[in-house]
Amino acid sequence: MSADSDSVVGRFLKGVIRGDDADSAVRQRHTALKRTRLLRRLSQFALLVVIGILLVGSLVMVGFWREEWIQYWPEFTDALTQYFPPELYFGFLPAVDVGRYYQFWVEAGLVGEAGITLAIALAGTILGAPLALLFGILGNERVTPFPINFLFRGVMSIIRSIPSLVWALIYVPLGGISPVTATLAIGTDTIGELGRLLTDELEEIDDGPIEGISSTGADKPQVITFGMITQIVRPFIAWSMFILENNVRSAVGLGIIGAGGLGVTLSIEQQTFKFTNMMATILFIVLLVLSVEMISQRTRSYLRGGDDDEGLSLYDRIVGLPERLSKSLF
């Protein structure tokens, strides 16, 4: 890198010297272009240096360089063999002992725990969504006049700036460390997240239907209901499904602080160093989250894409998923 930039500087200097006796317009233009290109390269290099400094500085602050790396490495590899207990299948084929995971799933009743996690996410989403709709609509400038609409937007911003885990801590005096608290936390979080998405959706709706409904002599609540809300019903359902996905993950996280469900099992197994059981729980969480995502994405692509999506083979669905996801998101 430095050798390269040295030669660039050299060429630049030569260019400057030659620039003095440059006669033709082409040569002058050439010199000017070279200078711009050099400047661009120099600023790119400077940017890389800044990013490098930021990285090193951050790593120093988190105490990344330490001797414990060597000390703890064997413990980690040991934990890995417990995470993924090896087993010889048919006496010769080494693989992960899936049976032990399954055994724990049954023993610990993970289906029931998953039910609690799912219930926390569902209840939180369903309680929060109508309020998110209300706040999202009231935050729109066409519905509420300018300074007042920012009151609702502000409330949503404040809600969003506090993570759901912290909301749970705030609600602990009310509901104790329980699924109820987790539900309240997720419901609150949903208002902020979903509300903001709906505010954005409302910014982009067509004026046509609003004007059409106004022209019939409808009053303002009717114009809002028929001209505006009708346009965001589909996005509202689609975004609610997306938020539900996120909320299932949040519910697992809240479980780790003891609020119930799979997260509790996870933290208990971790604290008692039963790493195989812990990994069994993690895999079950993956299964749960993936199934919710699958249902949610199917619903969303149906709502967003309309009929475009029909007739896709399973292969197309899986391979094209990222693309369709991004399409449905933006």
Added chain:
Amino acid sequence: MVLRVENLTKRYSETTALSEVSFEIPDGTFAVVLGESGAGKSTLLRILNGLTEPTSGGVYIDDEEITNSRSDVGMVFQQHNLVEELSAYSNALTGTLNRTGFFRSLLSRQPAEEKELALEALETVGLLDEAGQTVRSMSGGQQQRVGIARALVQQPELLLADEPVASLDPSSAETVMAYLRETAKTRDLTTLASLHQVNIAREFGEQFIGLKQGRVVFTGSREELTTDVLEEIYGHIETEELREEPDPEAVIDTAPEETPGIGAKP
């Protein structure tokens, strides 16, 4: 009823969209406003509908000045302006909003007569069988007919149509215009449509108002709408093409600005 417009002027900060516009349309007449893009046709219709406030001048229906005219005036828009997520029937039913309370309209609890009115309006525009269809799934021409139905359900005194067929293909445009004229005739509705296609205007209009740069340059009947008059309204090029093909039916396919708009389905 008789529509009378007196000295209507609309100024935006720099430009004058309408300047001292005056005309009168007799009861039950199908009138057409002609003019190039930017001549002030849309502004005029939006003022008549109450969507835009005039700078000065007045609008009178049967000698009574109207100020908030929305519920008395039915409007058909170029881009239909329907609620695409709802069915044709629900859209027609939004024509009753001005006389239905908020919660009644929210729950679709309009009186039975109102619901019948909506279905009758859909029958008038030939869409009774499609009443349950989502507007989104309908063709451009069908959507515009739903737009006419919605305006009818308002039971307006005056029907306005702002470029009702500009975004439709020629044959749908014919159908929609035919329905519009039929509707206006059978209900004896005074109608004012803005059109930029001279051929369609000539075929369907009874009275004509020519606008140029915000001023009325012509008012008169179909017979009085000569090529010279058109030349004054539009300038040279379009009337040249008109001379070449005098049969209005034939001209529709070749009219210069009549390419189907975006979203128009045959």
